[in-house]
Amino acid sequence: MFVDDSKEAAAPSTDVSAVAALDEPTRRRLYDHVARQTGPVSRDEAAEALGLARPTAAFHLDRLAEESLLDVVYERRSGRTGPGAGRPAKLYKRSSREVTVSLPERHYELAGRLLAQALEESEVTGEPVRTVLQRKAHELGRQLAGPRQTGVFALLEGNGFEPRYDGDAIVLGNCPFHALARDHTQTVCGMNLHLLRGVLEGLDGEGLQACLQPSPGHCCVRLQPAS
Template structure:
């Protein structure tokens, strides 16, 4: 649910390019970081080509980058550090439609910790955690209706304009909501309330409105009061 710079779908797509996949496989098989020269020589590839694809993999978060002098020498005359690559710790999971079960697990774990520390009911702390996260994501995305819709899209909700309202075609917590409807839908409602607040989408309100084929939350437009 984090509109992060790396999309799992984009990362998987990056590996669809044959040379890029060979380089990724070469790096992941090595315990120690490898250089552009290492990869190019091992795969019979031009160094410039290897560098291009390695950097693309790093941009997608699939490889981590560091710098070190391979000779171990330091000081004047030691030469420039080499750019080194290793497999990143990022986990890539592609689910269609998009799901955010890891996020739900993190929120639930945080809520339990908060509950044990404060003595508040877990659902109260879960709602607060979800709302705070939504507000933080919304604030980072910036104000405005366009930004709000884009944020909902990046978070996997698949927003759809229906009249004056925004329907959410996908629920990122679908399986959990089926088994624990009241708790998870309540968490979802607080999360979207936070998004509305964070993006400053005035005139919008999130309500629980379960319907087949939709997320349990629907975003309605509040009527504007005018002088009669």
């Protein structure tokens, strides 16, 4: 899961679980119904709208909430307050969380965010977009390393690069920016190179250096022993 200065993305396994929860037909109907409403929906309202028993609707609504596909809010529908107003009703609304699953793992949103940041800063400072992009990617790489002090192999594995040892070097079996790198090779591979250089810098190098060395079936960046 890539982490930047604004948010942490959900782990891929969590997103897979959320998508799997929608495979149940009744649960998917409930999710679609809640998502179409302009305001929160109660269990009774959902059950009546879909012709379900209330316990059935409650079970599936709570499962959707557990997967963070729905948010739970509590409101008094009577409009009364104070003693005798009754307990607030448990209501459901669509979550603001975004769920994306891709196999192999891809992170196109991250690339888009870096490119947008680079363009905006370039317009303000006049610095070339590519230069800003590479700096932003390097900064993000250092943030990925962060204070967690995980090893470079584990960090790469956790972010979808599918690292493999090749002697003393590490090759990357997957590029999280594959389609972009294929169509915009120089820009995206350069961004990726500086991202991984930032990771190594944040991890004090671990005796490795990142270099561009494209080969069939691998990411364009290879981590090899520093000379």
